[in-house]
Amino acid sequence: MNQFVSPLRKPPAGHVRPKFLVFIALAFCVLAVSVAFFGVSAVTPYIGVVLALNDHGWTVQSVDSNGLAREAGIKEGDVPVAINGQPADVFLEKYEKAGIVFEVLIRELTVVNGEGQLKSVARENNPPSSRSVAEVAAWFITSLVFWAVGFYVLIKRPRNMAAMLLCLCGLTFGLALSGNMAAERLVPGALQLQVVAAVIGPWLLFHFFLILPEERAWLRKSRLVYLIYLPAAITLVLFPIMGYADGQPLPGFRTFRLLEYGAGFLAAAGAVLFNYLRAGSPRTRQQMKIVLISCLAAIIPFLVLSIFPATIQNIIPSGFNLLFIAFIPLGLGYAVVTTKLMDIDVLIRRSVVYGLITLVMAAILSAGIITVVVFQDTLGIPEEIAISIGLGGVATLLFGPTKRTIETLVDRLFYKDRYDYRQIIQSMSASLRSLNDCVDISRVIVGTTVHTLNLAGGCLFTKSQSGSFELSAGQGTFADPDKQGELATIISQGIEGIEFPNAASTACSDLAFLIPLIAGDKRVGILCLSQKASRQDFSSNDLYLLQGLASVGAMALHSAMLVRDVSMRDTFVSIASHELRTPLTAITGYAELLLRRDPPEATRRRWLQNIFDNSQKISKMVDDLLNVSRIQTGRTTIKLQRVKVSDVLDEVLSMVRESCDKSKYEFVVDIEPALPDVLVDRDKFGQVIGNLLDNAVKYSPNGGRITLSAHNDPERHRVVVSVADEGIGIGAEDKASLFTTFHRIQRPETQGIRGSGLGLYIAKEWTQAMGGEIWLESQLNKGSTFFVAVPTQTLQDGPKKELHVIGRACQ
């Protein structure tokens, strides 16, 4: 028993709760009592008869197969003559009202049987029968398994209520069994303890199943759940009052007791079935499956062995059937402790299929036998042989098709999510072949996976030009933007250790797998998959399919990305050269004109202004290109400092105001008073807001109101600055790629609006590097609002510090 002491000596992490110590102390007391009862029972013989009062007076009602009475030849219907050294009449007088005398009262018995022979039996000076010892040993072994499992789960999951309850169940089970046997052997107090244990036990089991599923963790703390012990409490209170008299339980109350714990067991079984059918998570379902299977493994052999005729029972060692009960604690313990559960579905499916095949084959063969029997008079032996061989042939020929038909039938009825994975991969690669857009490809990959495996949801993050993973398709429960945000956070934190084929549910409960899509040695995407909608577990076939889909998908994505990169390069060359060459044309052109001519003063000034403006444009474009290059090679330097928001906003706004047509635009400023200072790079923060204001002007060709606001968000320690316009707005199809390099909205309204397509990309990267966030809300043709949130403090609150942004290498 040494290993059980360890929780006392070496407490599990942290301090040992006093309640836990009390529990352990109590557990060991119960354990000690149970072991003592088993020990006494093993060496003490018992009579094993029940006497009952009927129309013929007192007779032997039943004789236990393992008792001394049976060995002595006492049988049902014998009439008692003397009991415990007293004449039977004298002894039985006070039990007439009860009408029954249980074995717990009988030490010595003499009976007369039908033939008039006297048989007598006494506990004193008699060794226990071998069958009795075997029975005690079998129950002891079963209890031992229960205890071992109970303490094992308690050590493995010291703070788990389910483990505690399972341990209690084991102790109660052992106490009930040992108490029952000790009571039969007239050990004082055993009967009472046995009743207490038997009355409480089933409700403990019910309690265990109620709180076992993870989704019912809330119930573990609730006090209401203890109401389930009410029937047990009532029974325990009533037992000494009206259930016990003259050293034995009263028969009427015994029935009540049986009903009480019958109800308890039914409730427990109901809880198992309910958990199974309404499982909130696949784990619960698997746990319940294991419980059900272990119960079947225990009860079926137990019943089968118990109903065998007595002759066969004599061959089997006594108590052998009891050993099967040990499957129950093993199953329960397994369900509590393990986190990965076996794939039982496949096993069940195979059993169903082969069972049905056997039935069909048996029907064919029976048809043959019946034919032979019916026509045996008219048929000669050669014909009978021919028919047998023919039917055998038919059965053999039919085996294949029958198996296939039955499999299809079973799949269609119970396993809607089974499939031929080669076909799926083939059809997916066929549909991917015609696509070369990353988003379309992502949709196909997610759609195929979710549909084939019947998943609740799935989404795909693909590698963007900047090297980060961005959402490209989502379906089902993972189409929800909040969920996608959560997944993006998980991915950004790195998926090492939880990626496929490991379960990713540690990171997020409804996430089953994070599958990196790898082409060559590049990770081109990450596929996030939820659990199955049916809550079934993934089979090994599913995992093969996922592997296949992932590699086909990765190749398609990779080639699409190469095409995209080449076309991006073209876009880059085209936009960059356009944005540099146009101002350059103006500069050289006006310089030429000025060199050649001598225009009037006003014209000269205008031309010089043109040269100056266009030089500014080139310088801005070169700056942008350098900034992008710095971002992509990880050389951006951020100098964080405390900055007054309104100062920066005023400065930027006055610059933008000056450069635009004041008659068209109305600028509204809404800056919350007493804003806390923000911790940003002053220049970069100013440029970010400047970019947004420039865009607001640029993309409101018809003018309108431009609102610059700043509000405090004290909960998240940040200030949110927003720039709202009443311009052309941004469509859903542009929102996703708006913050990427050289993305320019291609709409009739945007033709002729000049821009490098770099502003928002730089704004996003810088904002994130400063620990902030940028996002937008927009309605097509109504206007857009861009939000920039920047932190008001950092963890190490220093006055001014330099920060190197860890770069992402551009591929």
Add this chain to the structure above:
Amino acid sequence: MAEHVNRKILIVEDEEAILELLSEIFKEIGDYTVLQARDGEEALRVAWAARPDVILLDIQLPKRNGYEVCKLIKSDSVMSHTKVLLISGTPPNLVWPKAREMGADGYIAKPFSSIMLVEKVEELLTGS
């Protein structure tokens, strides 16, 4: 040179500085009537009304881009003889295939010198 007198040139450019620059270059030569347009639709309107001999057409324009304007002019039976010279800052290899498809007579890349530009226009007009 007598035949060159009073040729009409339509300059389509949305960037004010470039529009003025191009106009100045051709006004300086003297024998061009310079017409201006600042977007694709205005370009088509002016072209219809004034029937220019040559159009200097920027590709990136509001309302209709240079390619569209070029295609519409070249597919029109009355206007199809008008010479169209596309101007853009985008490298020629990315522009010229499409420009030719739209029927443009020539392409000139920014930045250009005024002499080069005038030569190109003259060449187009005399070559016909």
